[in-house]
Structures are given as structure tokens and as C-alpha cells.
Amino acid sequence: MCGIVGYVGKKNVRDVIIEGLHRLEYRGYDSAGIATTDGKTLVVKKAIGKISDLEKAIQGISFPGSIGMGHTRWATHGGVTEANAHPHTGCPWTKKLQVAVAHNGIIENYRHIKTLLEKKGHMFTSETDTEVIAHLIEEYANGSLFEAVRAALNDLEGAYAIVVISKEYPHELIAARNQSPLVLGVGKGEYYIGSDPSAFVTHTRDVIHVEDGEIVRITPEGYTISLLDNTPISRNVTHIDWDAKKIEKGGYDHYMKKEIDEQPHSTRDAMRGRIDIENGNARLRGIEDKLNELSILKRIIITACGTSWHAGLVGEYLIEELARIPVEVEYASEFRYRSPIIEPGTAVLVISQSGETADTLAALREAKRQGGLVLGICNVIGSTIARETHSGVYLHAGPEIGVASTKAFTSQITVLTLLSVLLARSRGMSQARGQQLLKALADIPEKMTYLLRPENEQAIKKIAEAHAERNHFLYLGRGINFPVALEGALKLKEISYIHAEGYPAAEMKHGPIALIDKKMPSVIIALKHDPLYPKIISNMEEILARGGDIIAVATEEDGEIEKKAKHVLRVPTVPIELSPLVTALPLQMLAYYAAVKRGCEIDQPRNLAKSVTVE
Ligand code: G6P
Numbered sequence: 001m002c003g004i005v006g007y008v009g010k011k012n013v014r015d016v017i018i019e020g021l022h023r024l025e026y027r028g029y030d031s032a033g034i035a036t037t038d039g040k041t042l043v044v045k046k047a048i049g050k051i052s053d054l055e056k057a058i059q060g061i062s063f064p065g066s067i068g069m070g071h072t073r074w075a076t077h078g079g080v081t082e083a084n085a086h087p088h089t090g091c092p093w094t095k096k097l098q099v100a101v102a103h104n105g106i107i108e109n110y111r112h113i114k115t116l117l118e119k120k121g122h123m124f125t126s127e128t129d130t131e132v133i134a135h136l137i138e139e140y141a142n143g144s145l146f147e148a149v150r151a152a153l154n155d156l157e158g159a160y161a162i163v164v165i166s167k168e169y170p171h172e173l174i175a176a177r178n179q180s181p182l183v184l185g186v187g188k189g190e191y192y193i194g195s196d197p198s199a200f201v202t203h204t205r206d207v208i209h210v211e212d213g214e215i216v217r218i219t220p221e222g223y224t225i226s227l228l229d230n231t232p233i234s235r236n237v238t239h240i241d242w243d244a245k246k247i248e249k250g251g252y253d254h255y256m257k258k259e260i261d262e263q264p265h266s267t268r269d270a271m272r273g274r275i276d277i278e279n280g281n282a283r284l285r286g287i288e289d290k291l292n293e294l295s296i297l298k299r300i301i302i303t304a305c306g307t308s309w310h311a312g313l314v315g316e317y318l319i320e321e322l323a324r325i326p327v328e329v330e331y332a333s334e335f336r337y338r339s340p341i342i343e344p345g346t347a348v349l350v351i352s353q354s355g356e357t358a359d360t361l362a363a364l365r366e367a368k369r370q371g372g373l374v375l376g377i378c379n380v381i382g383s384t385i386a387r388e389t390h391s392g393v394y395l396h397a398g399p400e401i402g403v404a405s406t407k408a409f410t411s412q413i414t415v416l417t418l419l420s421v422l423l424a425r426s427r428g429m430s431q432a433r434g435q436q437l438l439k440a441l442a443d444i445p446e447k448m449t450y451l452l453r454p455e456n457e458q459a460i461k462k463i464a465e466a467h468a469e470r471n472h473f474l475y476l477g478r479g480i481n482f483p484v485a486l487e488g489a490l491k492l493k494e495i496s497y498i499h500a501e502g503y504p505a506a507e508m509k510h511g512p513i514a515l516i517d518k519k520m521p522s523v524i525i526a527l528k529h530d531p532l533y534p535k536i537i538s539n540m541e542e543i544l545a546r547g548g549d550i551i552a553v554a555t556e557e558d559g560e561i562e563k564k565a566k567h568v569l570r571v572p573t574v575p576i577e578l579s580p581l582v583t584a585l586p587l588q589m590l591a592y593y594a595a596v597k598r599g600c601e602i603d604q605p606r607n608l609a610k611s612v613t614v615e
Contacts, residue, residue: 009190028074035100038065039170075381078127090138105159256402280434298345311412313483323423355383464593488587
């Protein structure tokens, strides 16, 4: 998730852009850049690090003109280097059109376009998907910047919000959106463009939300909005009255809630370009070089900490069920110190949102020391874990800022599902079964959107508030939803400080059942189409018999569950293998609203850190 800002107006362009970049820094920062033009030169400067590092790097440099753009990057393609930072330019020697492009999103067909353009003599200087946009616009140069950008956009597949300026058209800024946010700011004789209004909120609060498939042309005289086929669009300006802090959080009070609500989008990004429906297979380019080794694996050890460890447990169920490869899941802190046995044919899969967790990194190094094949699933591109694994897959979830992990969890499960299908297909799983699973996976973002609808959210909030003063909770699940019970309990502990324990539902009778009384609610994941449903119902009976209260996570179709459960958190029906991708969400919200009711510090809970870089 990167941040974009653009400006056309009479103020000092450099200052407006740098201020906007500072406000967008929450969207991620590993490098940043700025470009302006006055028609004589196109000045582009970039630096690795935070916006303050860019400021240092551009001290003493003059940025001419009254048009410019800036970008704060959170890497998705290519490591964190100055060359990979935005804005990107085309061929330095071009006489046609010298452009600078900033982009937020992922261009899925960039490899294909890059190959075609290389054949035509274009020279690329970065590893990014974005650079192809600059070269493509240059290729389409035909006497109008707008037309060249429009032609280029028609070739792109994937998600983007882009801003383009050029030396040849120093009074024109073009921006476009497809599945990545973009907002136009309308000032008095000046115009702004941003990933969100925080980029320009100190200058204007009059905004137009650019929609998917729209292209905006801004000049000092005004702006036009049109569709990619040139149909003009007219849209009213809306006035926002949020403060800057709230805008950074997209209008939310807390990053955690924003990230919960981002899950339809982040899971889609985790599977984008990775589903090959025709062949019923997954395409994971990051581990393509290891496909031969993966097809003869005898055992997989998954190691991670915290929420990532819970995702690993879901991965164990998926890989064993679909690919029939034995999997063990180990806490990284245990694995690193207990002389693990890594024989030939064993792969170690490390999972980490941050890519910096000290114990996970140490486990990775131990696995490598023993000669194991080490694969990674990480969110942060270029993080230490991502760099040190032999091969790996990124989540593309965007920065996760709330300490309690939410969207990273569902993205990790999405990637683990893809990996399981890939492993299973090389071991005899049928194409039809692969197709069936992948189609259902592709539907998950829509199911999540439905789940997160306001009425359902209000229902969950009411249940959370009614239980916010309880001191102990039990979370129960079976099969693939047992790890979700663990994750639900962890969420509640982390942010509301209510004691909660997760258990496999049947294991309850070996201890926790002694605690059950009127004051301790049990949250039970009970999906009607789960073959284990009758067993879960029996577990519920055991709780009811001891006077316990039940909050069930149940499907919309389950009309019977209210006979057992006093409260029900509804989820849409999806195949059991994919059900953690929906059952996790109400549990995240239950924890969130209980913590809000208790007045807790949601995004920075006491004693916890987002990235635990110490042992
Ligand atoms: C910390 C965070 C958790 C996270 C865990 C592992 O405890 O608070 O949210 O799950 O570290 O972090 P990683 O970045 O390796 O996934």
C-alpha cells in the first residue's frame, strides 16, 4: 500500500508534495520520491527510507514548475532500492515523451508488457511493475499526454492508482484509478490528487472520489474526469469535515478496525494473479524455482510466532488434507533451541507478517544451518526474513499498523490455501477439485464484504458490548477452525485484557470444563455443513448442562443453532477448507468491540509490540 500525492497550482510544489508525503507516510514507507517539471527539465529525486530521508537527499535541489507529484513506497515488486522507488521514468534518451509515473497497486501483466517493450528497445532500470507504465506511455506518445496515458491504461491488467506528469506537457497532470484509492482535491485555482484526502487536507477539504476505470486530467484551468473509453463523467464535489488523524485512518477511529474492514481487499490482493482457474492450479512465482523440490517433499515444518503461528496451524490442516504431506507446526521460539531434525526431503516454512520477528528469524537460520530448504510467507517486502529464505511468497496485504494482527492472518491463510493447492496438484489432486477450491477462494472477498455489512456488524457489536465486563472466555473449535478459536482468544486477550483460552472443543472436558459457570461465556465455532457439527453440538450440550452461556459462530442457514446458543455471530457458508477466512472475522470484531467498550487502547495495547525484534 503506497501513498501518492500530486499538485497543480501556484504554491511551492516541493513543499506541498513533501507535506503530503508526510501525511501519507502511515501507508508505508521504505522509500520515497518526488518529481516536478517546468517544461525545460523533469526533475526526479528519490531516496530510501522515510520522507525525512528524502528531505535530506533533496536539500539544496531546486524543483521548478507549478506541477508535481510524490510517492511513498511500500514495496510490492522488487526490493527496497533507490532504483525501485517511484516516480519511474521511461528511456532516458527518449525524444518522444519524458514522463514520470507514480503508482499504487499491482500490475499483473507487467512481465508480458516488459518483454514486448524490451524487444522494441526499451531499457528498464528497476525491478518494479510500475516502470512498464512509464515506458508504455512513452511508446504510445502521439501528440497528447492524455491520449498516450489512456492508450497505456487500456493495456494494463491489475490494480492501480497512478499519477503522470511529463516534460512536454508541463501544465498537465493525469491520474487514473482501478481498484486502488484515488481522490481529487479541489482548491481555489489549484488542484490536488492523493491516495486519500490526508495528502492535501491542510489545503482543501473539497474532494471528488475518483472511481474505478476513471481517468482525470488536471490543468491550472480545471479538471475533467472521463472513462477509459473517453466518455465524460460529471461528479459533485463533497466536503469532508474529518480531522487529519481520522483521514489517515480512512475515517476510522482505529487502525485495527480499518484493517478488519480491509480484508475483502487484502485477501483479493493475496490471490491476485495467482489463480489459474483453467488448470485448477495456483501460480506462486516467488517459489517457482523450487517446484521440483516441492513436488518430492516428504515433510513440512511450519514455524512462526503469535497470529502467524495460528495461520500455520490452519496451513497444517490444509496441506495435510489436500496434499497429504505430513506437517508439523512449531513455535519458532521452541524450534530454534531444541535441535530440530531436518532430514533431506523436509522443507521449513516460516511465516511472518513483519519479516523481522527475532525468534522466527533465528528458527529460519537454524533450519538453514541444518541444510533444509527454507521457504517464507511474509508481508513486508525486503524484510530480513524475506531476504534470508531460499524462496517465498508475499502477502501484498499492505502495511498492518494495528498491533493486533487481523488482515495479515487472512492473507496468510489465503497464501497457504494457494500453496496447498499447488502442492496437491503435483501429487495427484484432480484439476476439477483444484478448480472447485480456487473458484471458492476467488469468491471469498465477496463473502467477506457481505459478512462485514453494517447490520451484521451491529449485531456483533451488541453481543460484544453485552459481554465486555466478563473476566474469562473460552473459545472452542474443531478441525480447521480450532486454530481460529486460538486466534479469537488471542485477539480478545491482546486488546481487551480479558482472559481467554482457546481449546479444541472436545479437549474441553479434560480440564477447562471445570471453569464453566454462568460467568464464563464460551465462543464456539459451529458450522452446520462441517462433518464435525454433531460433535460440536454435543460439546455445546456439555456447556449448557453446567450453566454456561454460548456465543456461537454459525452459518446463515443454521436455523437450529439458537436452541443451543444464546447469541449467534453469523457467517456466510463457504467450503469448510476455506471457512477460517470467514470465521476469523466476527471473532476479530467481537474482540474489537469488547475492547472499545472497556475503553482500551486498541492500536497499541499495553505491553505488546507490533514487531518483536528481541528474543
Ligand atoms: C507480535 C505481534 C503479533 C504477531 C507476532 C508475530 O507478537 O503483536 O500480532 O502475530 O508478533 O509477528 P510476525 O510479524 O512474525 O507475524
